[in-house]
Amino acid sequence: xxxxxxxxxxxxxxxxxxxxxxxxxxxxxxxxxxxxxxxxxxxxxxxxxxxxxxxxxxxxxxxxxxxxxxxxxxxxxxxxxxxxxxxxxxxxxxxxxxxxxxxxxxxxxxxxxxxxxxxxxxxxxxxxxxxxxxxxxxxxxxxxxxxxxxxxxxxxxxxxxxxxxxxxxxxxxxxxxxxxxxxxxxxxxxxxxxxxxxxxxxxxxxxxxxxxxxxxxxxxxxxxxxxxxxxxxxxxxxxxxxxxxxxxxxxxxxxxxxxxxxxxxxxxxxxxxxxxxxxxxxxxxxxxxxxxxxxxxxxxxxxxxxxxxxxxxxxxxxxxxxxxxxxxxxxxxxxxxxxxxxxxxxxxxxxxxxxxxxxxxxxxxxxxxxxxxxxxxxxxxxxxxxxxxxxxxxxxxxxxxxxxxxxxxxxxxxxxxxxxxxxxxxxxxxxxxxxxxxxxxxxxxxxxxxxxxxxxxxxxxxxxxxxxxxxxxxxxxxxxxxxxxxxxxxxxxxxxxxxxxxxxxxxxxxxxxxxxxxxxxxxxxxxxxxxxxxxxxxxxxxxxxxxxxxxxxxxxxxxxxxxxxxxxxxxxxxxxxxxxxxxxxxxxxxxxxxxxxxxxxxxxxxxxxxxxxxxxxxxxxxxxxxxxxxxxxxxxxxxxx
Numbered sequence: 017x018x019x020x021x022x023x024x025x026x027x028x029x030x031x032x033x034x035x036x037x038x039x040x041x042x043x044x045x046x047x048x049x050x051x052x053x054x055x056x057x058x059x060x061x062x063x064x065x066x067x068x069x070x071x072x073x074x075x076x077x078x079x080x081x082x083x084x085x086x087x088x089x090x091x092x093x094x095x096x097x098x099x100x101x102x103x104x105x106x107x108x109x110x111x112x113x114x115x116x117x118x119x120x121x122x123x124x125x126x127x128x129x130x131x132x133x134x135x136x137x138x139x140x141x142x143x144x145x146x147x148x149x150x151x152x153x154x155x156x157x158x159x160x161x162x163x164x165x166x167x168x169x170x171x172x173x174x175x176x177x178x179x180x181x182x183x184x185x186x187x188x189x190x191x192x193x194x195x196x197x198x199x200x201x202x203x204x205x206x207x208x209x210x211x212x213x214x215x216x217x218x219x220x221x222x223x224x225x226x227x228x229x230x231x232x233x234x235x236x237x238x239x240x241x242x243x244x245x246x247x248x249x250x251x252x253x254x255x256x257x258x259x260x261x262x263x264x265x266x267x268x269x270x271x272x273x274x275x276x277x278x279x280x281x282x283x284x285x286x287x288x289x290x291x292x293x294x295x296x297x298x299x300x301x302x303x304x305x306x307x308x309x310x311x312x313x314x315x316x317x318x319x320x321x322x323x324x325x326x327x328x329x330x331x332x333x334x335x336x337x338x339x340x341x342x343x344x345x346x347x348x349x350x351x352x353x354x355x356x357x358x359x360x361x362x363x364x365x366x367x368x369x370x371x372x373x374x375x376x377x378x379x380x381x382x383x384x385x386x387x388x389x390x391x392x393x394x395x396x397x398x399x400x401x402x403x404x405x406x407x408x409x410x411x412x413x414x415x416x417x418x419x420x421x422x423x424x425x426x427x428x429x430x431x432x433x434x435x436x437x438x439x440x441x442x443x444x445x446x447x448x449x450x451x452x453x454x455x456x457x458x459x460x461x462x463x464x465x466x467x468x469x470x471x472x473x474x475x476x477x478x479x480x481x482x483x484x485x486x487x488x489x490x491x492x493x494x495x496x497x498x499x500x501x502x503x504x505x506x507x508x509x510x511x512x513x514x515x516x517x518x519x520x521x522x523x524x525x526x527x528x529x530x531x532x533x534x535x536x537x538x539x540x541x542x543x544x545x546x547x548x549x550x551x552x553x554x555x556x557x558x559x560x561x562x563x564x565x566x567x568x569x570x571x572x573x574x575x576x577x578x579x580x581x582x583x584x585x586x587x588x589x590x591x592x593x594x595x596x597x598x599x600x601x602x603x604x605x606x607x608x609x610x611x612x613x614x615x616x617x618x619x620x621x622x623x624x625x626x627x628x629x630x631x632x633x634x635x636x637x638x639x640x641x642x643x644x645x646x647x648x649x650x651x652x653x654x655x656x657x
Contacts, residue, residue: 020077033085036078040092042099043112049074050115051108059107061151066111068155075120086121090130093119097133105141110148113138117200118160123167125174125183132193135171139199146203153207154215161204161215168201172255173225195247198255205254212434218534222257231256235264239528253532258540262397262599265529265541269323269395272527276323298324302345303331308352311345312385322388322524326396340624343398343593346389350400353386360386360513366441369403372510372517375471380516387520390542395524399544399596407435407506409535409542411514416530418522427514431506433498440505447498456491463489465497467504480504544596548584550577552602561611562631569609571637575644583645590648593624619647 023029039049048054050066058065078089093116117138122131138149156164175193178184205221208214226249238250249256256264277296284295298321302310315322328345354361354370360382361370372383393400407429414429433451437444450461457463465484468477479485480500489497507514533541554573562569576587585595591607598604605627612621612630620643621630634640 017073017077020080023081029082029085032081033088036081036085037088037092039074040089041095042092043096043109045092046096046112046115047108051111057107058111061148064111064114064148064152064155065107066115066152071115071118072160075118079120089119090121090127093130093134097130097137105145107148110141110145113141114149114152118156118164120163123170125180128171128174128184131171132190132196135168135196135200136192138203139196150203150206150210153204154211156215158215161208162220165201165204165216165220168197168204169221169223169255171197172201172223176225176229198247198249198252201255202252205252218254218536219258221254223255224257224259226256227260227263231260231264232267235268235529250532254534256532258537259600261529261532261537262541264532265394265527266397268527268529269397272323273325276321277325280324296324297327298322299327299329300345301329301331304348307349308358308382308385311349312382315385315388316381319523322392323395326392340593342396343624346393346398346400347589347594349389350402353382353389354402364439367405367439369405369439371405371408371439372513374469374509374513376512380512383513383516384520384523387517387522388524389520391521391524394538394541397598399594399598400542401594401596402543404539405435405438406535406539407431407438409538410435411507412518412521412538413530413533413535416533417528418519418526425511427511427518428507431502433502435506436502443505447501450489450494451498453494457494458488458490461489463497465489465500467501469509478504478509540599544594544598545601548581548588548597549602550579550584553605553607556603556605556607558606558608559610560608561613562609566633568631568633568640571634571640572609572631572644574637575641583648586648587644590620591622591624591629592627619643621647 019031019035023032039045050071051058052065052067056065078086096112096116113134116134121127122134141149153161172194175184175187175190175197184190201221208216208218208221231249234248234250237246238248241248253261280295284290298318300311300314300318302314326342328341330341330345352358354363356363359375360373362373363370390400390402392398410429410431411427414427419426433444433447436447450457453460465480465487466477467480468475470476477485480497481487487493530538554577557564559569576584579587588597589595592605608626608628610628610630612618612632614632616632616634616639618632620632622628623630631640632643634643
């Protein structure tokens with residue numbers, strides 16, 4: 017720092033130039049400069065032995081030096097990368113790679129050829145060496161960690177879509193650039209996953225540039241070649257955004273729908289029977305008064321048709337299903353099934369979520385129905401208002417592909433006290449206090465490895481391990497007790513219910529695309545986003561018969577933006593059939609307001625199949641608000657004009 021200050025004031029950069037040119041001249045010199053103690057081996061994953069503060073100071077100062085100083089660093093890096101290797105890499109070599117990776121000069125496209133070679137060498141290291149780099153990377157500050165991730169994402173984006181193609185070598189000569197960068201990025205993703213809470217959000221690893229490439233080709237390559245030597249972004253799903261994953265799942269679903277419909281047609285023709293259009297769809301006919309039982313019967317009878325496009329008919333109603341009836345069927349069915357009186361799910365007020373009832377029953381087919389409903393929603397691109405905790409989606413992907421061996425356990429995953437906090441916070445808090453209790457646990461708590469649950473007014477006991485009722489909980493075994501208790505509540509006590517739910521979901525959503533998803537992403541696909549941004553909806557709305565400057569439209573947005581959250585949700589449900597926002601945000605709704613050439617005495621009308629609101633040209637804001645609130649508050653059932 018002193019040398020930098022002197023150089024800036026005097027204009028004499030010799031000392032600084034000498035420091036940078038010698039420090040980066042070889043891997044040996046890099047270690048000599050930045051190792052905390054040059055005589056210590058520092059061979060552990062927890063301590064890289066690098067003076068991180070000094071690395072940061074040197075790199076922060078580098079960008080404020082003259083060009084010849086910066087060029088000398090790059091020249092030294094090239095020398096280091098060109099040296100011949102004899103035998104495996106040492107920990108000093110790993111330290112040099114780790115330090116060079118943090119060089120801020122690599123944000124500049126003019127350095128990308130050197131950066132690419134550095135990435136190639138790091139990507140080619142052994143798994144054991146990668147293990148060290150992953151653990152060392154955990155220690156980087158959040159700001160610098162994010163900068164490194166962004167630098168790698170930018171490198172991939174600009175290689176895919178260069179602003180000035182002449183800046184880089186031809187793509188054919190550097191096909192290894194993107195695979196190398198993605199592999200190195202995966203090391204940072206692994207480091208991020210090791211820490212709770214993570215250093216940065218998993219969404220910070222998304223590269224939205226990939227939304228603009230042929231993802232289905234990537235997906236098919238991955239399906240055909242798996243994780244072999246042929247590169248596909250699907251091998252590294254953390255880099256693919258949820259919007260892009262939704263596209264893959266939708267296209268995969270569409271292809272399965274077309275394939276199954278075509279097979280039905282071929283079967284019919286080969287039997288010399290007259291084909292009809294209905295055989296191309298999963299046709300569900302239900303009575304509103306017997307919604308759950310009719311739906312259960314229909315889906316059980318038509319199990320072979322679950323992968324066809326869904327069409328719903330309410331008996332005795334004239335509505336034609338262009339998507340709107342399907343949305344209402346989901347909404348009403350979910351509302352009934354999750355009602356506390358129904359007994360399948362317990363609503364936990366503290367965490368505002370539902371969890372599976374542990375009551376034993378003879379038939380778990382209704383849990384299978386709920387799983388199939390969730391699968392149908394994802395398969396048919398419909399968002400549901402379901403409030404399951406994150407743990408549910410983790411279990412749903414355990415495993416992501418249904419095992420061939422039916423004796424294999426499904427829906428069982430590693431669960432922690434954190435998972436329980438998100439469902440039963442009070443109980444989790446009690447267990448947490450047990451873990452931190454400083455007194456004598458055995459004498460003061462007087463507990464055994466046993467759990468008590470009330471079932472239909474009768475208290476039943478369950479042993480958490482063999483002879484658990486005879487094993488006291490002590491200071492020494494309390495961790496094991498808490499882990500077994502959490503596992504019992506979230507896995508064992510509801511195994512049959514969740515297994516039926518798991519098989520129901522995967523009976524519709526059996527797709528290799530599920531391997532690409534994190535549990536949080538499955539939740540977003542199923543439920544959409546609960547965050548309503550009405551200003552974003554206003555910006556993306558299309559108009560038919562109106563201009564956005566017309567008085568009626570201005571009244572409409574003044575009223576809607578001033579609505580309570582509850583009324584805004586009702587409007588969204590009225591116009592689109594769901595009060596949830598799809599994966600791509602409000603713009604993905606393709607919301608349209610059309611002019612209704614009817615009397616202003618009429619209420620607004622919605623075509624939920626097309627996310628369209630038909631609005632009469634009301635004369636003032638008061639009249640529009642009154643009519644709109646009446647309309648959106650009484651929105652159930654379908655008719656034909």
